[in-house]
Amino acid sequence: MLITVSRSGGFAGVDKVRKIDTSARRDAAEWEGLAHRVLPPVADGFHYRITIDGQVLDLAETGLTGDQRQLIRAVLGEEA
Template sequence: MRIQVTRSGGFLGAPRASVLETEGRPDAPHIHALAREALGACTRTPTFGVPDGFHYTISVDGRSPVHCAEPQLTDSQSDLIALVLAQGD
């Protein structure tokens, strides 16, 4: 599974993107389950939370992207975003 997260907005407005490839990872089943749960709570249209909050676009395996924003992130969305941004390329 290839998960891409793009973060935009925030105080500086500088976008950041990262991609995490789960193939060969021992924690891949956990990440796949986390992604399914996180994506289920996203929307197909861009979502805007609070001023200076971050907005996220998530795409899995090249499918149509979904969107979510702070402060309405679910725990699974927050965990997935943090994982991809921290460990992805």
């Protein structure tokens, strides 16, 4: 399993990306278990990417705030 985590922003604006390949690790089962636990529980749920003036939000349907849901529906032309 290949796990990639990226971080951006912050005061210094330093981006960081790190990849972990679990295939050759002795603790692979622990890494893979953790990775599966952080994935959204709804496999068929929608995922959204909202870009506002260059800022990007990647969101799963299950974790949307009311304002995010309202913006998505308005932009996509769906009933609230």
